[in-house]
Amino acid sequence: xxxxxxxxxxxxxxxxxxxxxxxxxxxxxxxxxxxxxxxxxxxxxxxxxxxxxxxxxxxxxxxxxxxxxxxxxxxxxxxxxxxxxxxxxxxxxxxxxxxxxxxxxxxxxxxxxxxxxxxxxxxxxxxxxxxxxxxxxxxxxxxxxxxxxxxxxxxxxxxxxxxxxxxxxxxxxxxxxxxxxxxxxxxxxxxxxxxxxxxxxxxxxxxxxxxxxxxxxxxxxxxxxxxxxxxxxxxxxxxxxxxxxxxxxxxxxxxxxxxxxxxxxxxxxxxxxxxxxxxxxxxxxxxxxxxxxxxxxxxxxxxxxxxxxxxxxxxxxxxxxxxxxxxxxxxxxxxxxxxxxxxxxxxxxxxxxxxxxxxxxxxxxxxxxxxxxxxxxxxxxxxxxxxxxxxxxxxxxxxxxxxxxxxxxxxxxxxxxxxxxxxxxxxxxxxxxxxxxxxxxxxxxxxxxxxxxxxxxxxxxxxxxxxxxxxxxxxxxxxxxxxxxxxxxxxxxxxxxxxxxxxxxxxxxxxxxxxxxxxxxxxxxxxxxxxxxxxxxxxxxxxxxxxxxxxxxxxxxxxxxxxxxxxxxxxxxxxxxxxxxxxxxxxxxxxxx
Amino acid sequence: xxxxxxxxxxxxxxxxxxxxxxxxxxxxxxxxxxxxxxxxxxxxxxxxxxxxxxxxxxxxxxxxxxxxxxxxxxxxxxxxxxxxxxxxxxxxxxxxxxxxxxxxxxxxxxxxxxxxxxxxxxxxxxxxxxxxxxxxxxxxxxxxxxxxxxxxxxxxxxxxxxxxxxxxxxxxxxxxxxxxxxxxxxxxxxxxxxxxxxxxxxxxxxxxxxxxxxxxxxxxxxxxxxxxxxxxxxxxxxxxxxx
Ligand SMILES: Nc1ncnc2c1ncn2[C@@H]1O[C@H](COP(=O)(O)OP(=O)(O)O)[C@@H](O)[C@H]1O
Ligand SMILES: [Mg+2]
Numbered sequence: 001x002x003x004x005x006x007x008x009x010x011x012x013x014x015x016x017x018x019x020x021x022x023x024x025x026x027x028x029x030x031x032x033x034x035x036x037x038x039x040x041x042x043x044x045x046x047x048x049x050x051x052x053x054x055x056x057x058x059x060x061x062x063x064x065x066x067x068x069x070x071x072x073x074x075x076x077x078x079x080x081x082x083x084x085x086x087x088x089x090x091x092x093x094x095x096x097x098x099x100x101x102x103x104x105x106x107x108x109x110x111x112x113x114x115x116x117x118x119x120x121x122x123x124x125x126x127x128x129x130x131x132x133x134x135x136x137x138x139x140x141x142x143x144x145x146x147x148x149x150x151x152x153x154x155x156x157x158x159x160x161x162x163x164x165x166x167x168x169x170x171x172x173x174x175x176x177x178x179x180x181x182x183x184x185x186x187x188x189x190x191x192x193x194x195x196x197x198x199x200x201x202x203x204x205x206x207x208x209x210x211x212x213x214x215x216x217x218x219x220x221x222x223x224x225x226x227x228x229x230x231x232x233x234x235x236x237x238x239x240x241x242x243x244x245x246x247x248x249x250x251x252x253x254x255x256x257x258x259x260x261x262x263x264x265x266x267x268x269x270x271x272x273x274x275x276x277x278x279x280x281x282x283x284x285x286x287x288x289x290x291x292x293x294x295x296x297x298x299x300x301x302x303x304x305x306x307x308x309x310x311x312x313x314x315x316x317x318x319x320x321x322x323x324x325x326x327x328x329x330x331x332x333x334x335x336x337x338x339x340x341x342x343x344x345x346x347x348x349x350x351x352x353x354x355x356x357x358x359x360x361x362x363x364x365x366x367x368x369x370x371x372x373x374x375x376x377x378x379x380x381x382x383x384x385x386x387x388x389x390x391x392x393x394x395x396x397x398x399x400x401x402x403x404x405x406x407x408x409x410x411x412x413x414x415x416x417x418x419x420x421x422x423x424x425x426x427x428x429x430x431x432x433x434x435x436x437x438x439x440x441x442x443x444x445x446x447x448x449x450x451x452x453x454x455x456x457x458x459x460x461x462x463x464x465x466x467x468x469x470x471x472x473x474x475x476x477x478x479x480x481x482x483x484x485x486x487x488x489x490x491x492x493x494x495x496x497x498x499x500x501x502x503x504x505x506x507x508x509x510x511x512x513x514x515x516x517x518x519x520x521x522x523x524x525x526x527x528x529x530x531x532x533x534x535x536x537x538x539x540x541x542x543x544x545x546x547x548x549x550x551x552x553x554x555x556x557x558x559x560x561x562x563x564x565x566x567x568x569x570x571x572x573x574x575x576x577x578x579x580x581x582x583x584x585x586x587x588x589x590x591x592x593x
Numbered sequence: 594x595x596x597x598x599x600x601x602x603x604x605x606x607x608x609x610x611x612x613x614x615x616x617x618x619x620x621x622x623x624x625x626x627x628x629x630x631x632x633x634x635x636x637x638x639x640x641x642x643x644x645x646x647x648x649x650x651x652x653x654x655x656x657x658x659x660x661x662x663x664x665x666x667x668x669x670x671x672x673x674x675x676x677x678x679x680x681x682x683x684x685x686x687x688x689x690x691x692x693x694x695x696x697x698x699x700x701x702x703x704x705x706x707x708x709x710x711x712x713x714x715x716x717x718x719x720x721x722x723x724x725x726x727x728x729x730x731x732x733x734x735x736x737x738x739x740x741x742x743x744x745x746x747x748x749x750x751x752x753x754x755x756x757x758x759x760x761x762x763x764x765x766x767x768x769x770x771x772x773x774x775x776x777x778x779x780x781x782x783x784x785x786x787x788x789x790x791x792x793x794x795x796x797x798x799x800x801x802x803x804x805x806x807x808x809x810x811x812x813x814x815x816x817x818x819x820x821x822x823x824x825x826x827x828x829x830x831x832x833x834x835x836x
Contacts, residue, residue: 319718329693416677
């Protein structure tokens with residue numbers, strides 16, 4: 001029985017590889033692969049050997065900090081795993097199941113195969129991916145430099161980590177569906193397990209936090225030997241025992257030599273075997289849940305192909321009232337703004353997105369808190385605000401267009417319908433781009449407000465009077481929408497020019513060539529950002545420096561803003577006109593063939 | 594209403610449609626028939642301004658589609674074979690959106706009877722994801738009819754409909770034609786031709802094999818035999834199932 005399943009696996013894999021290689025004949029895949037290979041070659045492989053002694057020195061210098069950083073990364077990863085497991089118990093899927101593809105379900109579920117065999121098939125499928133990932137990580141992220149040991153050890157270490165986690169999640173899902181079927185106290189069970197997890201996490205936290213904070217607030221924390229601290233920490237008995245399961249799983253990866261590795265391997269394999277036993281002996285009906293999962297993933301993949309963001313919130317879109325009442329008369333562009341804002345809301349304000357946002361904010365607060373306290377002066381916060389908002393603004397301009405994609409890109413499958421609308425191409429393009437432009441502009445405005453309030457908070461710069469502060473802020477705010485619009489025209493143009501490329505780069509099933517394609521798009525976006533910003537900034541600087549002697553700073557800033565607006569708006573008009581023309585000629589069906 | 598003159602469409606070196614000339618007057622329903630890949634969808638996409646033809650001209654409601662696309666498109670509606678909808682807009686929001694695009698002022702008063710006619714009034718606040726395929730198709734039709742087009746293009750209008758849905762679709766096409774619309778539909782379902790179309794145009798590998806009234810085309814291919822079935826005529830005209 002497993003033979004047939006193995007056959008399916010192996011042949012699928014072989015055909016996939018063959019297909020991947022064959023499609024390198026298409027320039028989009030070839031270019032993507034070439035760029036990705038070049039990137040890895042220059043940035044990952046070349047760097048280690050070529051850097052030679054200096055790198056070894058650096059490794060030595062950071063090895064102390066490195067071990068703490070590694071420990072911190074491990075702590076975060078383990079916490080994430082714990083959260084993921086807890087989440088499975090807190091909010092189990094309606095029907096927990098195992099991961100099968102739709103085709104596998106269609107062929108295998110009605111076939112005369114036992115559940116156990118299906119489970120084994122599922123585990124084997126996962127193994128293919130896990131093995132591949134382990135080798136890939138070990139090859140690409142060669143950390144032998146400061147972790148010591150060999151790449152092979154890293155690969156096996158990764159394999160153990162990923163396999164154990166995969167088995168654990170499968171066991172959790174199977175146990176959940178088993179409990180749901182058989183136990184009348186399903187909720188109580190879940191409550192019990194979640195309580196146990198929370199208690200465990202709390203115990204872990206309190207057993208370690210004392211030493212950690214003592215270390216951090218120690219007299220001269222930077223010089224205290226990190227290794228000594230880590231040893232101390234692991235010698236605390238409660239911490240030692242509580243972290244044991246995680247350490248068992250992680251220790252093969254961190255083994256510094258073959259002997260240590262073999263010693264660490266035994267307990268890890270035993271733990272893995274126990275997990276395997278758990279998974280393969282749990283009698284649960286996972287079929288329904290698997291079907292639901294597969295459907296969800298197929299839908300998500302389709303959505304990704306269409307260029308939508310993965311839905312962070314609920315799985316299904318919800319009917320919502322429009323963002324504003326849409327009158328029947330008026331410029332049709334507003335209808336697109338209305339429509340795209342509607343589709344954006346469910347993507348942006350989903351429940352899980354909010355949770356992630358809150359976690360990020362807590363993290364940011366935790367990170368900023370000590371800094372502002374440590375400085376002693378209250379004025380430490382203001383520079384942080386300036387730097388952070390500048391960073392947010394930069395990311396918004398450069399990466400925002402990749403994230404806010406409720407525009408032509410989101411409407412790709414409806415391209416035919418859009419083209420039957422009685423609108424000139426540029427009006428359609430403008431309408432479609434309004435919603436993400438509005439969102440990105442709103443973010444930019446927030447950063448401008450924060451920045452203009454926080455810059456030079458203690459008033460050290462003489463000429464920065466409140467009037468000038470407001471004038472500069474308003475000038476920047478008025479340029480922001482045009483900048484966002486232009487930045488959004490770039491990815492939309494890429495999509496209209498090279499829809500095949502674009503769709504390929506959206507698909508999740510990508511390999512190295514997809515990475516290369518994304519890299520190319522990123523570079524193009526950056527290039528256009530510079531192309532747009534440099535003349536505008538140059539003009540602004542020229543105007544300010546040449547006219548401030550005549551008119552004073554305030555009026556010259558206004559003049560500069562007008563110049564920038566003129567440049568940006570004509571660029572935007574040109575871009576929209578061109579995009580509209582291209583879209584009129586655009587035929588999706590030609591490309592997807 | 595619809596005048597097509599020497600229409601041709603090439604995809605790269607492959608010619609999907611060549612030298613197609615025909616016209617449809619108000620009240621007429623032209624059926625484009627032909628085997629899979631004959632170029633029906635390509636023709637309809639050219640006629641509705643979705644893709645530019647490689648050569649030839651198309652006039653819709655008196656407007657040249659390439660010279661004045663906006664005016665031409667204002668008069669037409671295209672119904673694709675797959676119902677394409679916006680995932681996040683409810684039925685009512687779809688109508689509001691389309692009304693704004695076409696500038697239909699009194700869309701509230703138009704939409705209500707339209708929804709009732711299409712039996713969508715119970716689903717006015719549902720998203721497309723919650724609609725069955727038949728209902729999605731109805732919504733597409735409601736959106737297309739909102740601006741009272743005088744020219745309509747249906748691509749495989751019966752795909753995926755149940756028998757009752759097919760009956761209703763046929764009725765509503767006939768009704769729109771009687772109200773004076775010029776309609777082109779594509780299908781390889783022959784009973785649709787018999788019941789709905791006033792004229793047929795048989796396509797084979799992108800070329801017109803025959804056109805005229807159904808009786809005329811039948812006579813052309815029956816070789817004088819009596820009682821030749823429509824199916825037989827179709828097979829004779831296209832020379833087999835796959836072009
Ligand atoms: N975008 C395209 N690029 C290349 N060939 C196409 C494209 N669209 C259609 N074709 C080809 O044109 C021919 C006609 O297609 P189509 O109009 O869809 O046929 P029908 O609708 O009659 O089944 C087919 O051979 C098809 O493969
Ligand atoms: Mg077709």
